[in-house]
Amino acid sequence: MNGSILRIENLTVTVNGGKRILNNLNLNIDYGETHVLLGPNGSGKSTLIYTILGYPGYNIENGHIYFKGKDITNLPVEERVLMGLGVLFQHPPKVQGVKLKKIVNICGERLQKMIEMGTIDLKEPLIKGCIDLDDQTKKLAELMKFPIEFLERDTNVGFSGGEIKRSELMQIMALRPDLIILDEPDSGVDIENIELIGKIIKELLQIEAKPINRIKAGLIITHITHILQYIGKIDRAHVLINGRIACSGSPDIIIPSIMKYGFDECQICVLTRGDSECGENKK
Amino acid sequence: MSSDKKDREYFKEIAKRALEKKAPLGNDIDTLNFIVKDKDEPELQDLSSVPKNLEKTLINVGIDINERNRSGTYIQEGNKVGFCRSLDKEKVEILPIGVALKKYDWLWDYYWKAIPVDTDKYTAETEMVDEVQGYFIHAKEGANDIFPIQSCLFLNLEGLKQIVHNIIITEPNSKLNVITGCTVHPHVRRGLHLGTSEFYLKENSQLTFTMIHYWSEKTAVRPRTAIIQEKNTSFINNYVLLSSVNDIQSNPITYLNGDNAQCYFQTLIHGKGNSIIDLGARSILKGSNTKAELISKIIGDDNSYVVSRGEITGIGYNSYGHIACNGLLISNNAKIDSIPRIKAETIHTTLTHEASVGKIGEDQILYLKSRGLNEEEARDLIISGFLEVDTSNLPKELAEETKKLIEIASKAAG
Numbered sequence: 001m002n003g004s005i006l007r008i009e010n011l012t013v014t015v016n017g018g019k020r021i022l023n024n025l026n027l028n029i030d031y032g033e034t035h036v037l038l039g040p041n042g043s044g045k046s047t048l049i050y051t052i053l054g055y056p057g058y059n060i061e062n063g064h065i066y067f068k069g070k071d072i073t074n075l076p077v078e079e080r081v082l083m084g085l086g087v088l089f090q091h092p093p094k095v096q097g098v099k100l101k102k103i104v105n106i107c108g109e110r111l112q113k114m115i116e117m118g119t120i121d122l123k124e125p126l127i128k129g130c131i132d133l134d135d136q137t138k139k140l141a142e143l144m145k146f147p148i149e150f151l152e153r154d155t156n157v158g159f160s161g162g163e164i165k166r167s168e169l170m171q172i173m174a175l176r177p178d179l180i181i182l183d184e185p186d187s188g189v190d191i192e193n194i195e196l197i198g199k200i201i202k203e204l205l206q207i208e209a210k211p212i213n214r215i216k217a218g219l220i221i222t223h224i225t226h227i228l229q230y231i232g233k234i235d236r237a238h239v240l241i242n243g244r245i246a247c248s249g250s251p252d253i254i255i256p257s258i259m260k261y262g263f264d265e266c267q268i269c270v271l272t273r274g275d276s277e278c279g280e281n282k283k
Numbered sequence: 284m285s286s287d288k289k290d291r292e293y294f295k296e297i298a299k300r301a302l303e304k305k306a307p308l309g310n311d312i313d314t315l316n317f318i319v320k321d322k323d324e325p326e327l328q329d330l331s332s333v334p335k336n337l338e339k340t341l342i343n344v345g346i347d348i349n350e351r352n353r354s355g356t357y358i359q360e361g362n363k364v365g366f367c368r369s370l371d372k373e374k375v376e377i378l379p380i381g382v383a384l385k386k387y388d389w390l391w392d393y394y395w396k397a398i399p400v401d402t403d404k405y406t407a408e409t410e411m412v413d414e415v416q417g418y419f420i421h422a423k424e425g426a427n428d429i430f431p432i433q434s435c436l437f438l439n440l441e442g443l444k445q446i447v448h449n450i451i452i453t454e455p456n457s458k459l460n461v462i463t464g465c466t467v468h469p470h471v472r473r474g475l476h477l478g479t480s481e482f483y484l485k486e487n488s489q490l491t492f493t494m495i496h497y498w499s500e501k502t503a504v505r506p507r508t509a510i511i512q513e514k515n516t517s518f519i520n521n522y523v524l525l526s527s528v529n530d531i532q533s534n535p536i537t538y539l540n541g542d543n544a545q546c547y548f549q550t551l552i553h554g555k556g557n558s559i560i561d562l563g564a565r566s567i568l569k570g571s572n573t574k575a576e577l578i579s580k581i582i583g584d585d586n587s588y589v590v591s592r593g594e595i596t597g598i599g600y601n602s603y604g605h606i607a608c609n610g611l612l613i614s615n616n617a618k619i620d621s622i623p624r625i626k627a628e629t630i631h632t633t634l635t636h637e638a639s640v641g642k643i644g645e646d647q648i649l650y651l652k653s654r655g656l657n658e659e660e661a662r663d664l665i666i667s668g669f670l671e672v673d674t675s676n677l678p679k680e681l682a683e684e685t686k687k688l689i690e691i692a693s694k695a696a697g
Contacts, residue, residue: 056649081655095668097668098665106651106656106664107655110654113655171654
């Protein structure tokens, strides 16, 4: 599928009475592509996620966000989500009284709704071989190596870092959005589970499918790059520095460079546009 | 107990002197503003022909009209018994209290024993009626594996005062489940419900008592409840109030007299409209190794004012008590007042309490929105989750039944 699924134009965002976090940011992701957005702490990664999602408190001073060709800059959160946008959160809140099973079921219901609305192009809302939502949720729990009783736990209450990630993934798998934003998908995950999580993300993003058959798009936001080796081919990498995309290009060039020199070099690169191993923005 | 107490005149004499005695808690209700008048005939006389307009009323408070998986039913309309029958009489009997007091001389030994008749003006007035109404439920010795008994008491006339005196006795080694609903006829807005309930748990017996209250916004309610527990007994009380009420005050007391007696109170309240709600539970841990847990969860909605009380007195050796009261304010005009109290009278008791009042976090709402729910759906989900009944200490079938009943009540309350 051709064309852009997410296009961000000249986005400037302030928080807390005027503090500018994103500064004239531009970003484009096409259908079927997976991008990685790298950046040091405080560069504006979280602000970008919450702004794309439409959370309050992130004031858009300038610019537009287009999702599937529609200007969603002023759309409520849930409407964006029902267009096929999903986020895997790094620090989701505890939701006392709402069981994990319930929330995963709700995600499944929402997918059904999206299929009915025609926003998601799928024929079958349930994962292959599942009889109903409860059954699907159970199977997802098994896949995530959760005991069945875990589904009765209040969502995110007392979850470990790895459990949060797997719970988030369960929800996203039931929701199957067209664009998945993954916020630090490997933070707090132990070594045994990182491969599992990487494998599932790979499937969700259809990374191994033929490019022509790939619809699902992804934006992986991270300040470290461990998980990327498990996910496989990433189409494009961006570096976010001080609220701006400082550098975009091939992940094969940008990632090794960051591994080698860290974000400090990027910082210098932005300031001087001097010598850098990172290709495209070099002047 | 001496035989001179085996008639109502004896209690009436004591009651007379307490007719002006105000209750220590709650607004003083002027009972003269309500009438005791009866309809000539109860509207409902048989469960096989329930008038359509009453069907929902009954179902909403847990009555199974077909008496499926029930071992008996008691329905009281206003101050008249509409329907009463036992389906498993060998194991458990349910009778109108007036009938039972005539049939069983020994029942007088329990009449006003857990609650003194002169406790306050409401108990006093309860004794002053010509004909005492209410149920007597008797689980026979060793009776086990019996379906729940169901009961429903409802106000059937505008401005009526319904007066009830209930007694439950569980004989040694019996296990009894009671589902009871108190409500109003769909046409009734204003009324007063005065209900005395005395429960006696004999050695090694268990009682699970689930009560669903479904009132109207002009109903005043003053239940008076006491439970006496002998050794190795277990009392589980689930109480649910999800509808509006004018003014309700109740503070049941359990006396855990016997060793190893346990009680568990779970109170779920959704304070709506202009409701004034003052509900609590008290436990006296007298026996050794006694245990009490008083759990309440409260939603403060609209203009409601909810007082939640819990009081545990630790006297017995190795007794344990815990009070948990969690409140969720979802309206800026609602108030929650949580009053946990623990009294230790021995060094050998362990008493704890926790209380919290909070609001629904904006982050939680946003999180649920990010899964495609709108504001209202997200709030409803959090509220219903907060008020979800904990049935982990009930047997599986009863747990499912209890969940189902509370779901129905919750849907009906909107």
